[in-house]
Each structure stands twice: as structure tokens, then as C-alpha cells.
Amino acid sequence: MTTNMDRTITALVQDKPGVLNRITSMFRRRGFNISSLAVGQSEKPNLSRMTFVVQGNNAVVEQLLKNLDKLIDVIKVSAAPNEDVVSRELALIRVSATPDTRKEIVQIADIFRAHIVGVSPDSLIIEVAGDADKMTSMQDLLKGYGLLEVMRTGTIVMHRGKSS
Amino acid sequence: MRRTGGQIVCEALLRQGVEVVFGLPGGAILPLYQTLPEYPQLRHILVRHEQGAAHAADGYARATGRPGVAWATSGPGATNLVTGIATAHMDSIPIVIITGQVGRDAIGSDAFQETDITGITLPITKHNYLVMNASELPNVIAEAFHIATTGRPGPVLVDIPKDVFQEETEVADTPTINLIGYKPTIKGNDRQIRRAAELIQKAERPIILAGHGVIFSEAYDELRTLAEKTQMPVITTLLGISCFPEDHVLSVGMPGMHGMAYASLAIEESDLLLAVGMRFDDRIIGDPARFATNSKKIHIEIDPSEIGKNISVDVPIVGDAKHILAALLKLAPTKTHPDWVKHITDLKKSHPSLDIRPTDKLLPQFIIKKLSMATNGEAIIVTGVGQHQMWAAQFYTFKNPRSFITSGGAGSMGYEVPGAMGVQVGQPDKTVWSIAGDGGFQMTMCEIATMVENKIPVKIAIINNNFLGMVRQWQQFFYEKSYVATEYSHNPDFVKLAEAFGVLGLRVTKQDQVESAIKQAMEYDGPVIIDFVVEAEENVYPMIPSGQTVHDMIEEPRQTESQPIS
Numbered sequence A: 001m002t003t004n005m006d007r008t009i010t011a012l013v014q015d016k017p018g019v020l021n022r023i024t025s026m027f028r029r030r031g032f033n034i035s036s037l038a039v040g041q042s043e044k045p046n047l048s049r050m051t052f053v054v055q056g057n058n059a060v061v062e063q064l065l066k067n068l069d070k071l072i073d074v075i076k077v078s079a080a081p082n083e084d085v086v087s088r089e090l091a092l093i094r095v096s097a098t099p100d101t102r103k104e105i106v107q108i109a110d111i112f113r114a115h116i117v118g119v120s121p122d123s124l125i126i127e128v129a130g131d132a133d134k135m136t137s138m139q140d141l142l143k144g145y146g147l148l149e150v151m152r153t154g155t156i157v158m159h160r161g162k163s164s
Numbered sequence B: 001m002r003r004t005g006g007q008i009v010c011e012a013l014l015r016q017g018v019e020v021v022f023g024l025p026g027g028a029i030l031p032l033y034q035t036l037p038e039y040p041q042l043r044h045i046l047v048r049h050e051q052g053a054a055h056a057a058d059g060y061a062r063a064t065g066r067p068g069v070a071w072a073t074s075g076p077g078a079t080n081l082v083t084g085i086a087t088a089h090m091d092s093i094p095i096v097i098i099t100g101q102v103g104r105d106a107i108g109s110d111a112f113q114e115t116d117i118t119g120i121t122l123p124i125t126k127h128n129y130l131v132m133n134a135s136e137l138p139n140v141i142a143e144a145f146h147i148a149t150t151g152r153p154g155p156v157l158v159d160i161p162k163d164v165f166q167e168e169t170e171v172a173d174t175p176t177i178n179l180i181g182y183k184p185t186i187k188g189n190d191r192q193i194r195r196a197a198e199l200i201q202k203a204e205r206p207i208i209l210a211g212h213g214v215i216f217s218e219a220y221d222e223l224r225t226l227a228e229k230t231q232m233p234v235i236t237t238l239l240g241i242s243c244f245p246e247d248h249v250l251s252v253g254m255p256g257m258h259g260m261a262y263a264s265l266a267i268e269e270s271d272l273l274l275a276v277g278m279r280f281d282d283r284i285i286g287d288p289a290r291f292a293t294n295s296k297k298i299h300i301e302i303d304p305s306e307i308g309k310n311i312s313v314d315v316p317i318v319g320d321a322k323h324i325l326a327a328l329l330k331l332a333p334t335k336t337h338p339d340w341v342k343h344i345t346d347l348k349k350s351h352p353s354l355d356i357r358p359t360d361k362l363l364p365q366f367i368i369k370k371l372s373m374a375t376n377g378e379a380i381i382v383t384g385v386g387q388h389q390m391w392a393a394q395f396y397t398f399k400n401p402r403s404f405i406t407s408g409g410a411g412s413m414g415y416e417v418p419g420a421m422g423v424q425v426g427q428p429d430k431t432v433w434s435i436a437g438d439g440g441f442q443m444t445m446c447e448i449a450t451m452v453e454n455k456i457p458v459k460i461a462i463i464n465n466n467f468l469g470m471v472r473q474w475q476q477f478f479y480e481k482s483y484v485a486t487e488y489s490h491n492p493d494f495v496k497l498a499e500a501f502g503v504l505g506l507r508v509t510k511q512d513q514v515e516s517a518i519k520q521a522m523e524y525d526g527p528v529i530i531d532f533v534v535e536a537e538e539n540v541y542p543m544i545p546s547g548q549t550v551h552d553m554i555e556e557p558r559q560t561e562s563q564p565i566s
């Protein structure tokens, strides 16, 4: 497989100052492009888990994994398989809403099993969770009403069968 | 025991077996300096410029295999180290650098002489630390040495705020190393080693391509025994030079941009490349898509990220060269390839890259050849970067490991003088020659004063062409001889300069003065500078232009039948 595609990579890293900088500095220096990044505490004390979505073919992803692994503060890296994983992202979307459109927007949110978490006279805040495709299609549908602000957390993944 | 940060650092260095530190003081590192009198076993060499300290530590490490240490103060002291750190990083040299930093409270406030040196050196160190508590120092220093010297070696920087040097703390007797994310692979995969042995069995035109990794792992004997058992000719990369004796029948020299034509051709014609401890650098492969397309490739390399980076290989083996070659030696067949070996001998005759054309002029190649003969190939040669570096690599016949010391990956001009200083400190009983460019020499020549002060008797041969020669050659070949900003029309009088430094200065302008000048330099007790005024527009041949292949090689135009000098 030599085509470029989105690949999700997870890394277990030391929870210390400067670790994120080391990782992003390596990505920048080697010319890897990150399209999404999520960082948070892991199940292990003093270790964080990072999830990156990158664009690239197999060779690029392999180089990226090896270069990540080479960093002293990185404990373990793995590329998520494309199947058999749960992939989630959370987005908060502020969309403009008039008395005429408010109802339609709520319906769209329902279809996506999203929630209205904020209401103001001329806008709504929608909270939606799902994989990257769902985020994009929801955003596409809401575009017509006027997207005022979009916040996305970046993708996190978990293998259905085993722990990574 | 209670100790100050400064004491902890000195004791930690001594525990690591450090005998010498190259450095220069300033406010932020002063508390460390002021503890030095308590530790007379720790020799300090005061340099003239921090770049010299970093290069000297690097030279010391390359010559001894033990980690070199340099330190400097915060801000400009630390940034002056940067070229030296980058040089060590590109060539995987184990050095530990300590920098003073402004006090903890001042960090982030743009205080006087505050520089984010851990940020600056992030991409040019194997790892770095900013130590915010004296109690962390013992473990951090132990980790720094461990990281610098194991796996693929490299520089590690430890940045220490001024008040951490002053802080008193309770310390344990022995440090602990806690690096759960760092476990270099040493032993090679058995199945891959078996596959490698099978490929060697099948090969008819095999070549070993040996790199710097052979020197790091000191796999000289394993390499040589394997080469002899399987009758595989050995080619060495620039940094691999001296890992295999060049007077050995199986030695084929260096390939690549300025390598011997026959070495590059042998790689091209080979059906098996056994690459050991090297990284398929662009100076060797030229065009990755067209490099050695007829061969299967085995790649023995300790850094997994080097495998498949530039060239795809058939049998990757991650691990330490010494371990893997020893294991491979057991499985490898006893073989001969008389036709192949003879073919390479014929290539050496039809492409005599090392013949020097007959002329009355003083050629740099001639000087190096004479130096090689005068020292019996047993001196340690340190170079700068440029034409003289390539001629040194080509025309000196290296017999002993760790005897060719040069900035390969970074190509740092100015390495020649301080690098040689560090080499001589590490190998006080050996003859050390610095083969210098007139350009590079002037970048760091201030360290000659350091050599005089510390009785470091390096012999310096300036190959003086009054040009930034290698760049001039590119201008000649690729820019119609338009010599923009490459001529040094007013170099200093290097003999008078030698006198000013208080060292012996000699000038050589003719062939018949070369031998006696070399002899006089070697008999002199102390540093010497010889100003070899050479043919100015001499070119390094062969040359494979950047990004090209052996088919695009430019060889020396030869009018007459060439004859080797004796």
C-alpha cells in the first residue's frame, strides 16, 4: 500500500514538562504532518497517552513510529489498525439559529445523536461525539445555517479486543 | 551525605570515569567552577571559545571511545557550543554537555544571559535535561552518560540553573537510572542472521560496506575475520575509515561523492551489499532510486529508524554490530570469489583514483601521501572540512582503528584544530596530525593558545590554497568558474602566527621540502604549524555530482600514463 491515507498512532509517554515539545519538534523536523492530536492521562501513573492522526503511506508511518520510539520519553508506540477499533472525537459546534431554523437544527442534532448544550437568542451550541466521518458530515449539514465556531478534541482510538 | 549541586556534578563525573573537561566559565556556571579545586583529579582545560570545548570533547570521544565532556555558562556560552553539539549529533558521538542556566526564579523572564538552550538543542541532542532540583542531579548525570554511550551514541546536554549548583541537598551513595522508554536492541534477530548467512552463501559478487558503527562497537576483529572467511571485499564509508586496515588485500577504500572510482563501481556491480553500522548517507548513495540496483542488501544497524529510511533493504538486522557480526561469523560459509576479487583489482588499475599526476607543483595529494609514509600510516589524522579532508581520506593509508577523525555528517569547518586538541588529550602517547584547510583553520585557530598552555603537541598541516577550496571547486565545475567569495587573498602569515602563539612554524612551497618539514615537526616537542602553500586550483577527483550516480562520475583527466609515486 503506497497511497496516502489517514493513520492513527498512539504513544504512551512520560508525563513531564517538555515532552509534547520533543514530539512535535521531531514531527516538524522530519516533515510529518499531524492532522489531529489528543493528549491525556493514561491508566498508568505518571504516563500520558497521545493519539495522533497523520497522513501518509506505509513507509512514512513506519518512519514516524520508529522516530517516535527513538525519543527517550516515549515508552511505547503503536499504529492503530484500520478495523476493529473504536474511534471517537468530541466536537462543540456553535451554529447560528433563528426562530425559523432552530427546530430544523435540533432535528439534525437528533439524527446524529448530538445534544444541544447551550442556547442563546441567535445561536445554539451542539455537542457531538463520534468518529471523524460523522463529525465531517454533521458539519457539512450545519454549514447552511451558519457555522460560527467549531472546536474538536482530536481523535482517540481503542482496540475492541485487546489493550494497546 | 549533604552536598551542593556543584559538588554533586563533580563527583558524578568522577564516578563516570571522567578525567578531563573542556570549558570556559561565566556567571551562571561559576558555582560549579568554584568547587573544582576540591577535585584535583578532574582536569579542566580552559579553552578560548566554547565551540572549541565541544569539538575537543567530541575529538576525545572519537579517539578513545569514552564519552567526552564540555561545559559552558548560560546564554552566549551555551550557544557557542551549538555547532560542536550538532557536529557530535550528526556523527553519533557520545559527549555530555553541561551548561549553566540563570537562577530558577529568573527562568522565563528574559534575564541577563538567559537562553533556552534545551529548546535550542532539542533537535541536535540525543536527549537533554533542565534540572530544577539539586537532588535530581546524581540520577540525571548517570542517565546522561548512559544515554550518550549506549545504543546509537550521541550528545546529551544537562542545563543546570545557577542556584541549583549552590543548593545543598542530601544525596544517596549510588544513583539510579530509570529510563523505561529506552532499551536499545543489542542482540540481532537469529532468523534474520540466518537469512543473511544464506545470502552470503549465494552471492557471487559480495561487498561489505562498513561504517562508523563498526568503530563504535569495536567490531574490528569480527569484521576482518568475516571478510577473510567469506572473501568479501571491504569498502568503508568516510566515518568507517580505519575500521579495517587499508593495507589489507580485501580493502577497497571509500565510495561515494569523492570516493575511489573503483569502490563506487564495485558497489554498483555487486550482487550483495552487507552494510554494517552505516546509514546510506546521500554522499554515498547519490540518487536513492538508482543506487546499487543490482544487489540484495543486508543492513546491520543499531538504530531501527535508519533501516529503510533512504534505501529499502532485503534483510534488516537491528542490533550491535559486534554481536551480530560474531553471530553471523558462526553461520557464514567459508568462500572464495577469485573472479570478483580479480575484477576489483582490475578496476583499481583501470580507474587509478589514487595515482598522483607527475608535476613539479606542490600538490596536496602528494603531501598527504608523504605524511602517510612518514608516519607509517599510524598517526591519528584529524581534518577540517573541504578538499583537504577528502584528500586525507583518500591518500593516507590508515592502519589502526580510530585513526581518522573528521566531521562527516555536519561537515563543520573549524573542527580541525580543537578536534585534534581533544584527540591528543585522549591519546597523549600517539602522534596527532591536524590536516587543516586555510579556511577552517582560521575559524578556530585560537585554540592553539590552549594547546600551548596545556602542552598538547598537535602537529598542524595547513593545506593552504588561499581559497575556500571545495566551494571554489563547485564553482569551477557547476558555475563556469565564477569564483564568488571563495578567495582568501590576504591570509595571515601562518609562520609568523605560529611564532606569535609560541609554537614552531614552518613553510613549505616545494616538493623536496615536504619530508624534512614533516620530520622536523615530529621531532619538535610541542605544537607545530606547517604552512603548505599548495597548487591553488587543484580539484578533488573523482567526483559524483550531488544526487547523481556512479555513471555520472567525473574522473581526473589524465594526459599521460599515470604512475604511482613511491
Ligand SMILES: Cc1ncc(C[n+]2csc(CCOP(=O)(O)OP(=O)(O)O)c2C)c(N)n1
Binding pocket: B384, B385, B386, B387, B388, B389, B411, B412, B413, B414, B436, B437, B438, B439, B440, B441, B463, B465, B467, B468, B469, B470, B471
Ligand atoms: C562552518 C562551515 N561553513 C561553511 C561551510 C561550507 N564549506 C564546505 S567546504 C568549504 C571550504 C573549506 O575551505 P578550507 O577550510 O580552506 O578547505 P579546502 O576546501 O580549501 O581544503 C566551505 C566554505 C562548511 N562546511 N562549514
